Amino acid sequence: PSYDFWSATCDDAGQFDIRDLAPGDYLLLAFDDAPQGAPQDPDFRKPYEKGAVHVQVLPSTQQKIDVVATVPR
Numbered sequence: 001p002s003y004d005f006w007s008a009t010c011d012d013a014g015q016f017d018i019r020d021l022a023p024g025d026y027l028l029l030a031f032d033d034a035p036q037g038a039p040q041d042p043d044f045r046k047p048y049e050k051g052a053v054h055v056q057v058l059p060s061t062q063q064k065i066d067v068v069a070t071v072p073r
Contacts, residue, residue, distance in 0.1 A: 026055045
């Protein structure tokens with residue numbers, strides 16, 4: 001499958017925003033100190049994907065999602 005990537009960096013309170021996503025289904029992964037660019041690498045990402053949060057983005061909506069750093073499974 002092909003993937004589109006968005007990234008965000010947390011502020012000191014652990015908050016982040018990802019805006020203007022097209023409606024659809026997404027996987028949300030959070031990493032603690034991942035090397036820059038590593039999450040785009042399928043070999044790096046694969047062991048983490050089972051711990052991903054599935055998110056459905058609907059038109060004209062906002063969501064608050066609690067997520068913790070993903071660990072390999």
